[in-house]
Amino acid sequence: MNNRLRVLRAERAWSQQDLAERLEVSRQSVNAIETGRYDPSLPLAFKIADLFGLTIEEIFTNPNRKD
């Protein structure tokens, strides 16, 4: 699933490791989500959204929506 995680992270000058520690997951997980190889569960998606102060839809692209 496409997402803005890398951009949001870069805006805050966080490394993948920084973000991983804030989310309490491994750096590999952050990388897999950023590159679209892994779709996070709903609880983790909410955790990511809370961390950036955004909604899930503002971070992750809805794959069912064409616009």
Added chain:
Amino acid sequence: MKTSTVAGRRYLKRFVPTMIAYVVVLFACVWALKELHPTGVALVTLSVLPALPVIGVIVVMGLYLLEETDEFQRQRIAACMLFGTGVLLAAVTIYGFLTNGGAIQPDPDIAIWGFPLWCGAWGIAQCVLTWRDRLAGDGE
């Protein structure tokens, strides 16, 4: 296996002593079977003893899956375990049909290699996924 999580490090702390126990028990039992020529209950006990640490390793792996809180790592390990299970089942099925058809003679020791085959296939799957990560730019 990646050890970047708490559960991963706990897994290694359990796995290493269990494998050391396996090696010690295996050598001791093989020696006892060859030198002491036990019979009856002693023979059965000495034959089964090396399997106990292997069962312990399976339990340690199961505990890791239960305790891992990193959902990506857990999903990945589960996928690799399923790959290992698939390879093992395929190998056993092929072997079964080969012996059933008379193409090869049944080997009474073959079952011992089931767990190592499963672990080996798991390891190969893990290597492939790690390689795929590197290609995807997992180097930050």
